[in-house]
Amino acid sequence: MLSKADNELICRVGPDAPMGKAFRHYWLPVMLSSELPEPDSVPFPVEVCGERLVVFRDTKGALGALAEHCCHRGASLLLGRVEECGIRCIYHGWKFAVDGSVLETPNVADPRFKDRFRARAYSIREAGGLVWVYLGDPAQAPPLPNWAFFDVPESHRLPVVAVVNCNYLQLMEGVVDSSHLSILHTVGLKATDEADLDFAKKTNHMQFDAAPRLEAEETDFGFHYVALRRNDRGAEPVTEARIAPYVSPCFVLNPNGDLFFAFTPINDERVLFFHVWWSAEKALGLEPLRSQQLSFVGLDEETLVHFGMTRATSVSPDRPRRENNFLQDRDAMRRGHFTGFPNFTQEDAAVSMSGGPIRDRSREMLSHADVAIARLYRSLLKSAQRAAAGQKPVGVHVDAATINGASGSLKDGEDWRGLIPYAVPPAKAAGAAG
Numbered sequence: 001m002l003s004k005a006d007n008e009l010i011c012r013v014g015p016d017a018p019m020g021k022a023f024r025h026y027w028l029p030v031m032l033s034s035e036l037p038e039p040d041s042v043p044f045p046v047e048v049c050g051e052r053l054v055v056f057r058d059t060k061g062a063l064g065a066l067a068e069h070c071c072h073r074g075a076s077l078l079l080g081r082v083e084e085c086g087i088r089c090i091y092h093g094w095k096f097a098v099d100g101s102v103l104e105t106p107n108v109a110d111p112r113f114k115d116r117f118r119a120r121a122y123s124i125r126e127a128g129g130l131v132w133v134y135l136g137d138p139a140q141a142p143p144l145p146n147w148a149f150f151d152v153p154e155s156h157r158l159p160v161v162a163v164v165n166c167n168y169l170q171l172m173e174g175v176v177d178s179s180h181l182s183i184l185h186t187v188g189l190k191a192t193d194e195a196d197l198d199f200a201k202k203t204n205h206m207q208f209d210a211a212p213r214l215e216a217e218e219t220d221f222g223f224h225y226v227a228l229r230r231n232d233r234g235a236e237p238v239t240e241a242r243i244a245p246y247v248s249p250c251f252v253l254n255p256n257g258d259l260f261f262a263f264t265p266i267n268d269e270r271v272l273f274f275h276v277w278w279s280a281e282k283a284l285g286l287e288p289l290r291s292q293q294l295s296f297v298g299l300d301e302e303t304l305v306h307f308g309m310t311r312a313t314s315v316s317p318d319r320p321r322r323e324n325n326f327l328q329d330r331d332a333m334r335r336g337h338f339t340g341f342p343n344f345t346q347e348d349a350a351v352s353m354s355g356g357p358i359r360d361r362s363r364e365m366l367s368h369a370d371v372a373i374a375r376l377y378r379s380l381l382k383s384a385q386r387a388a389a390g391q392k393p394v395g396v397h398v399d400a401a402t403i404n405g406a407s408g409s410l411k412d413g414e415d416w417r418g419l420i421p422y423a424v425p426p427a428k429a430a431g432a433a434g
């Protein structure tokens, strides 16, 4: 449970809010590289933590991220022309380079005028099939964390983005909440018996125990969260452990060790939901594996369009919302379907959105099943309080390549920490940022 004030503290992400200040210390994914594939293509609108940017790829392929509104008199650069190594505002023709320097001001006779100022340019990088932006002061930007999926070939990586109309936290809570898997996702997990997908096989055992034992342990980057399920079906009883690291402020790695989640706030009431699967052996980014994986979890284009989870359909009047019961299929439920939603992603999105745009946590009743949720609130509160006091929030400098999820079978007496390469509590982590 959180007081209303603390709930506001960790949910609000605008430039003046404490959590918004915290978010401005990290590199955040804002789009897929494939959403802006060509030099000089149409500029791309990005809203992140309540701030509107225009992202463009110049003639040489370099990416730029500028404040959306032209620094002259505020016309949107989304209307601009991307040409000859810059973006030109169509109102009075001022032209800007990717770093914000002013290249031309054709309505001003003095040629030196343009050298006196710059447009607001954000730090921007491209890695792992994603475009990353740092909203804070570029001079203070930490190095871009080296996530494990950056290092595999493009063909072995599958990045995808969906839009969900609720606060970032209530969607993110779902991925540190192992106990909902065997209930909300019953149908998907049962379907895994026949499915020829790694993800499917690895989650198969979860359907047998709906009440796992849960533990969480703080680290310098956030915390590790583990779900422990007793498995007595083999010759020797074992405990199945599924370990997921939460990395501040909005990243979670799946216990299968091959899936990165990011929850980038668009604003207080909308979130970009990124998945990146990667594999050393398989070409997940190519057909047929690509389509198989995306359809299995409900992230294929057709399902995303129908359920209002693309950038375009998430703002359509037909999108899932309270008035249409989030497009739940009651006929399917009468025929025996448990949730009336087709897939994992739509189930997660529906329960998250159903709490309201920003869920009131002052009335919730946390249980033993919510160990990681409580830990998540504490970590975010710590970051918000630190940022409000002008300090660095949790885990700004992390060695991301060493962090990953893990799962495995433990014999009696074995410790789950033996399954993970990185388990340094903050007090022991030398030089940890917090």
Ligand code: FES
Pocket (backbone or CB within 6 Å): 070, 071, 072, 073, 074, 075, 089, 090, 091, 092, 093, 094
């Ligand atoms: S408003 Fe952009 S050039 Fe004048």
Ligand SMILES: [Fe+2]
Pocket (backbone or CB within 6 Å): 174, 180, 181, 184, 185, 344, 348
């Ligand atoms: Fe879920």
